[in-house]
Amino acid sequence: EAQVTQNPRYLITVTGKKLTVTCSQNMNHEYMSWYRQDPGLGLRQIYYSMNVEVTDKGDVPEGYKVSRKEKRNFPLILESPSPNQTSLYFCASSLEGGHQPQHFGDGTRLSIL
Amino acid sequence: ILNVEQSPQSLHVQEGDSTNFTCSFPSSNFYALHWYRWETAKSPEALFVMTLNGDEKKKGRISATLNTKEGYSYLYIKGSQPEDSATYLCAFNTGGFKTIFGAGTRLFVKA
Numbered sequence: 001e002a003q004v005t006q007n008p009r010y011l012i013t014v015t016g017k018k019l020t021v022t023c024s025q026n027m028n029h030e031y032m033s034w035y036r037q038d039p040g041l042g043l044r045q046i047y048y049s050m051n052v053e054v055t056d057k058g059d060v061p062e063g064y065k066v067s068r069k070e071k072r073n074f075p076l077i078l079e080s081p082s083p084n085q086t087s088l089y090f091c092a093s094s095l096e097g098g099h100q101p102q103h104f105g106d107g108t109r110l111s112i113l
Numbered sequence: 114i115l116n117v118e119q120s121p122q123s124l125h126v127q128e129g130d131s132t133n134f135t136c137s138f139p140s141s142n143f144y145a146l147h148w149y150r151w152e153t154a155k156s157p158e159a160l161f162v163m164t165l166n167g168d169e170k171k172k173g174r175i176s177a178t179l180n181t182k183e184g185y186s187y188l189y190i191k192g193s194q195p196e197d198s199a200t201y202l203c204a205f206n207t208g209g210f211k212t213i214f215g216a217g218t219r220l221f222v223k224a
Contacts, residue, residue: 031210033212035214040216041216042119042202042214042215042216042217043157043202043204043214044214045211045212045213045214048210048211048212050210056210056211058211058212059211059213090156090157097206097210097212098144098145098206098208098210099144099145099162099164099206100162101147101149101159101162102147102157102159102204102212103159104156104157104158105156106155106156107156
């Protein structure tokens with residue numbers, strides 16, 4: 001089954017404790033992206049990747065890192081999480097950026113205390 | 114920062130009503146406009162990808178139009194059903210890679 005898998009689905013942690021949210025897709029998609037969703041603001045793009053070893057900042061990259069060492073994986077790293085990063089996070093992928101629809105994971109709800 | 118606006122923010126209709134909502138986006142550097150449907154507790158699902166001025170797309174009772182010169186797209190739902198209740202998102206692509214989403218229109222359809 002074609003899918004985008006995020007882990008964990010839920011996490012409560014404390015300020016400053018490094019965490020990684022994994023994202024994996026099995027559709028051989030070139031384009032992958034991370035978004036955060038906050039009430040009233042819609043989905044805001046954090047980082048995106050056009051292909052292996054090619055990443056770029058979205059609109060809200062501060063406090064986040066990503067890597068794309070393999071085509072299928074695109075982890076989101078919070079080196080020193082802070083309470084303002086409490087949010088619902090979505091990973092998405094598409095065959096290529098732009099003209100192709102994105103397939104979304106089920107979301108990860110992060111709470112930083 | 115490029116801005117994508119959706120209106121209204123929320124909409125309450127009766128079953129059987131037809132409805133429409135708007136997505137406004139910058140009219141320059143247009144590459145593609147996407148519509149997604151997002152049900153509560155699920156992830157967004159793609160409805161349409163629109164790329165050319167004047168595009169019209171249809172899927173069942175849902176259709177969409179695109180005007181890239183004036184920077185807007187309409188989504189129409191004919192004969193709304195309770196299962197149409199969801200948030201409808203539009204997303205603007207410029208140059209193919211950066212994606213900017215609107216805040217969504219939340220539709221409630223009462224039986």
